[in-house]
Amino acid sequence: MTDQQHERQQFERGTDGPKVIVVGLDGSESSMRAAAYASGLARRQNALLAIVYVQPVLSAGAAMGAPVSDTTAQIAEGLVAEIRDAVERMKGIFNVRWEFHTFRGDPYNGLVTAADELKADAVVVGASESAGHRIVGSVAVRLVKAGRWPVTVVP
Template sequence: ADTTDEIAEGLIAEIREAAERVKDIYEVRWEFHTFRGDPYNGLVTAADELKADAVVVGASEQAGHRIVGSVAIRLVKAGRWPVTVVP
């Protein structure tokens, strides 16, 4: 839990810095949420609670996900939102 909190704090700082750099060019609205447990369920919960128009996730690099299915594939199959998968 402590490591997760440290990682989250680091990500928040990076997002805040990036948003600050582009504030005169773009109006960036962002929120940072953390969910413990299964990533798929966390993303579904977040998308539902935030009434998301779309979900953007990174592609999995783990070989086992080609067999079992990655979070991205599970989100696409759920068909509840448009899903963009980035490398």
């Protein structure tokens, strides 16, 4: 057997698997479960957990003059505070490398942009809690149909 053949057949522990796991977080119960699941994956794989909050660009409130960007920025700050609290409570027991990112847009396009820019190996999202998504299609279903990354949908 040549050296090159031997190199190909040798298993490399710790080099397979995802390096960046993107999880969508919007504060809903299902997104919080998705974040917990994704953090476990990231810990076991020694991957970076990229937590993504997608700020809506325009809503009915914005059209009527409400300060939507201030509200969504406050939501993002609240989510980061919750994450930091959880990380602090688990320090030394459950260590995960993580980053928090905010993107603007609708949830689907925001997560696609995030996954592309962060070079995601996997995407984790919570199942939709909206009945209307049965007709239009949920973000999770659209991500799966895009077929660009492995997508895990957490109920």
